[in-house]
Amino acid sequence: MKRVTFRYADRKLALSGKTTIQSFVETIFKKEKKKLVHINYVFCSDTYLLNINRDFLAHDYYTDIITFGLSEPGEAIEAEIYISTDRVKDNAGELGVSFKEEMLRVIFHGALHLCGYKDKNKSDVALMRQKENHYLTTYLSKH
Template structure:
């Protein structure tokens, strides 16, 4: 099982990658979801907008787009695209560090692949709760 972090036309200052990979592996275990592979691609607003338009028919900027690539619902093989432009903007808007917001989005994508949704108010509230839980677990060291 491999977890990869790739920067596409951006500079990625992601610290403690080994610890983060272990944490993500453990997140999937805690949620009872198998994991065969996970690839995070960090990119610009423009690149993610193209993906959003091409694959999801959404003409909006977003911080994250998540794709499940596996045919087996019990085993995740995922690609997660993250706009660092949006992460930085959201960090300012929410009054948190870029590092904190980046990890929130990283966990958000993983949680989507574990089956959590955020379309309704109830789903969104649970997603925020799970994000906070994982941020707390990760940064409590």
């Protein structure tokens, strides 16, 4: 079984190099010294992710990503990560970057959450952005 899988809830994802991206996510866990069992990335619409946000987190707003860790603390990592392709597309436009670059950032962001990085306060956000930029730059320089 693959350790990183891509699934589609209510839409397909047009993104080149999916197998390479999946392998690179595994590399992030190796570099961060975290044991990975499996991550299932689920790509979906704004509406689909809004319903998850409401039902599971009691949040009534759109978001680009929700990460659910399925393993106990200290165990090898198993998770599901839901990503709204609508949000990623809108955010890419607002940030002036390509859809692929923003999607990679969000994919890596979810992996980094599972490695223990947070984004609740300014110092956490700064470290998260630094890690995202590092892995994004590393990936883009090789692919």
